[in-house]
Ligand code: FES
C-alpha cells in the first residue's frame with residue numbers, strides 16, 4: 001500500500017491536538033496526590049488540618065474519609081484499591097489527594113499534609129528476594145513448557161553453553177504524564193483520560209464506584225504515548241473520579257514526573273539462565289530457558305521472558321520456566337516489548353556465545369537452526385520470512401566482511417564491533433467492532449472505541465476503510481477513543497491494526513452490500529458488485545446511482561465485529577537486527593553508529609508510519625542496551641532516579657541514521673488485513689545485537705543490560721547495580 | 722500579581738501568583754494548551770516556547786518575570802518546519818511535537834543545522850519517547866536546504 005502522512009498530523013503540528021490534560025472544563029479544580037515516602041509499613045500519624053485550611057483547598061481525601069470502593073475488576077491488576085486503609089505496600093502509594101481551585105494552591109495544600117509512618121522491613125531488590133521466588137499457577141500462556149528430553153539433549157551435545165543474563169528495571173517514561181480529568185455532573189461521570197483502553201477504564205471505574213456502564217463515559221482523543229503503562233487501570237484513574245464526586249464537579253489530576261515512576265508499573269528486572277546444547281555442526285540438541293522477575297508483594301505480573309525460546313529455533317528438546325520474586329515496589333506491568341523483549345536479550349546473547357564456542361558465524365548458526373514450524377506447539381507459523389530478513393539485513397549491513405575475531409575492527413581510538421541478533425514477538429489480537437457510515441455527499445465516517453496513542457491507528461484505519469469501500473482516503477473521517485463508540489480491545493500487544501482494522505474492513509464490506517442491495521432494490525446483493533465513485537455508487541447490472549438518490553438526510557451505516565480465529569497456526573513477527581558499536585578506548589563510552597533491522601510482519605499498510613514504529617522500537621532497543629535502568633536503593637526502599645535527568649532515555653544525539661525495512665509478505669491468517677502487529681517488534685533484538693557488538697569490539701562479554709561505561713571500565717561482565 | 726505579556730502577537734493581562742511558571746500561566750490561565758508539560762523540571766523540552774525570539778523551557782521560568790515580553794507558542798507558530806514534520810512523519814503520539822517544533826524553528830534561525838550531527842546535538846534538549854529522531858533530523862535538514 002501507499003505511504004500516507006498522518007490524518008491527525010496537522011492537528012499535532014499546530015498544537016490543536018487535545019490530550020487528556022488539555023481539556024478545559026467549567027470550574028475545573030486541580031487534584032494533587034500525596035504519596036508514601038517509605039516502602040512498607042503503615043501510616044502512624046496523618047494530620048490534614050493545615051492542608052484543609054490552605055487557601056483554595058476544596059477537599060482533602062485520605063483513607064479516613066474516602067468513599068468505600070468496591071473491587072475494580074480484572075483490568076485493575078493493581079488489586080489494592082486506593083485510599084482505603086492505612087497500610088503501605090510501596091513507596092509512591094497514594095496516601096491522600098488534595099483538591100483546590102488552582103494548581104499551585106493544590107500543590108501547596110498537598111505539601112501541608114503531614115504524614116508519619118511506622119516503617120516495616122522491606123525487600124526492594126530482586127536479588128534479595130530470590131529465596132522467596134514462587135511459580136504462578138496460570139497466566140495467558142502456560143508458565144512452564146517442555147518438549148523432548150533436555151537432559152538427554154545436553155548429554156548428547158558436543159558443546160554446552162550455560163549462562164545467566166540480567167536485564168534492568170525500566171520505566172515507560174511516556175512524554176505525556178498520565179492524567180485523568182473527571183467531571184461529575186447530574187449523576188453522570190465523564191473522564192478524559194490518558195489511556196490505552198477506554199473500555200478498561202470505564203469498567204474499572206464502574207465497578208469501583210458502583211455505577212452502571214451508561215453513567216460513565218471515558219474519552220481519549222489523543223494519548224501522548226503509552227508503551228504499556230496506560231494499558232491497565234491504576235489508582236489515579238479511580239482517585240480522580242472519586243475526587244470529582246466528592247467535590248461535585250470537575251477535577252484534573254496529572255501525575256508529576258516523579259509520580260509516573262511509581263504510579264503505573266514498570267518493566268521488572270529479570271535474571272535469566274539459558275542452557276544451550278549443540279552438536280559440532282551447530283545444530284541445537286537442547287534449549288533450557290528459565291527466568292525470574294520481580295513482582296509486587298500484593299499482586300502478580302509475570303514477564304514471560306522464556307516464551308521466545310519456545311518458538312525461535314528448531315530443537316528437539318526445549319524447556320522453559322518462569323518464577324516471580326516479590327519486592328516492595330509498585331506492581332510491574334507490560335512495557336514495550338514485554339516478554340520477548342527481555343527474553344531475547346538472554347537467548348540471543350547465548351546464541352552468540354555458542355557461535356563463538358563453535359566458531360560458526362552467528363548468522364549461519366541461526367540458519368542451521370531455522371524453525372520451519374513452531375517447535376513447541378508443533379504447528380506451522382501463520383507466515384514467516386525470517387530467512388529473507390537475515391539475508392537482506394546481512395546484505396544491507398555488509399556482514400560478509402565481518403572478521404569473526406573480537407577486537408579486529410579498531411578505528412583510531414575507537415573499538416569497533418559488529419553484532420547481530422534475531423527478533424521475534426508473539427502476535428496478539430483481540431475482539432473488536434466498528435461502524436462505517438456514509439452520507440449523501442459520499443463522506444465516510446469510521447467509528448471505533450479504540451485509541452490513537454501515536455501508533456498511527458487513525459491513519460491506518462482510514463486507509464483500510466478506503467480500500468474496503470473503494471473510495472479515496474480523503475473522504476474518510478475517523479472517530480476513536482470514546483466508550484460511546486463500538487467496543488474494541490486496548491491498544492496493546494501490537495494488536496490494533498489486525499483487530500480493529502479487520503472490524504473496520506468487515507463493516508465497510510457490509511456497508512457496500514447494503515448500498516448494492518439498495519441500488520438493485522433486492523435483498524443481499526454481493527458487496528463485490530458495488531463500488532463508490534465520488535458521490536455515486538456504481539453497481540454492476542444497474543445504472544450509476546448518485547448517492548443522493550439512495551441516502552437521505554441520515555447517513556447509511558453498517559456495524560461489524562471481528563474475533564481472532566482459532567486457526568491452527570502459531571503467529572509471530574520476526575526480524576534480523578545488525579548493529580555496529582564504537583567504544584572510545586579510554587572512556588569506555590559505547591555508542592551505536594549503525595543499526596539495520598529487516599522485519600517479517602506480513603502486509604504493511606502504511607510504510608511511512610510503519611517505519612516510524614520500527615525506528616521508534618529500535619531506539620527503545622538502544623535505550624535497553626546502553627542507557628535505561630531504574631535502580632532501587634536498599635536503605636530508602638525506592639527507585640532513586642525518578643526523573644528524566646537520572647533515568648536516561650535516548651535523545652536525538654544518541655540515535656544514528658536507522659535502516660529499517662520489511663520483507664514483502666502477506667499473512668492470510670492475519671485478519672482481513674494480512675499484516676501482523678509491529679508496535680513492539682522493533683524493540684526486540686536490538687539490545688542483544690548491541691551487546692554482541694560490544695563483545696565483538698572488546699572481547700568482553702557483558703551479561704547484564706544496560707551496558708554502562710562503568711561496566712565496561714570494570715570489565716567484569718556483569719551489568720547489575 | 723498582574724503581568725502583561727504579548728502572546729502570539731496579542732496583548733494579555735494575566736493575574737497570577739509570583740510562584741506560577743510561564744508554562745502554567747499559558748496552559749491554565751490563558752488556556753493555550755498546545756505547550757505541553759512533560760516534566761516541569763527542564764528535562765524534556767516539551768514546554769519549549771520562544772521568548773523574544775529565543776527558545777526556552779517555559780517550566781523553568783516564572784510568568785511574572787516576563788512583563789512586556791514577546792511570547793510565541795505553538796499556536797502562534799507559522800513556519801515551514803511544521804509541514805516538513807508532517808511530511809517526514811517526525812512524530813508519533815505528538816506530545817513532544819509542539820516543543821520539538823519551537824526548538825526546530827529556533828535551531829534553524831540560530832543556524833545550528835550545518836550537519837546532521839549538529840542538528841542532533843542542538844535538538845537533543847527535546848526528548849521524544851516515540852523516538853522520531855531520524856525523522857526530526859530529516860525535517861530540519863530539509864528546511865535548512867540541505868536535503
Ligand atoms: S516540561 Fe519543561 S522541560 Fe519538561
Ligand code: FES
Nearest residue numbers: 813815849850851
Ligand atoms: S511524538 Fe511521542 S514523544 Fe515525541
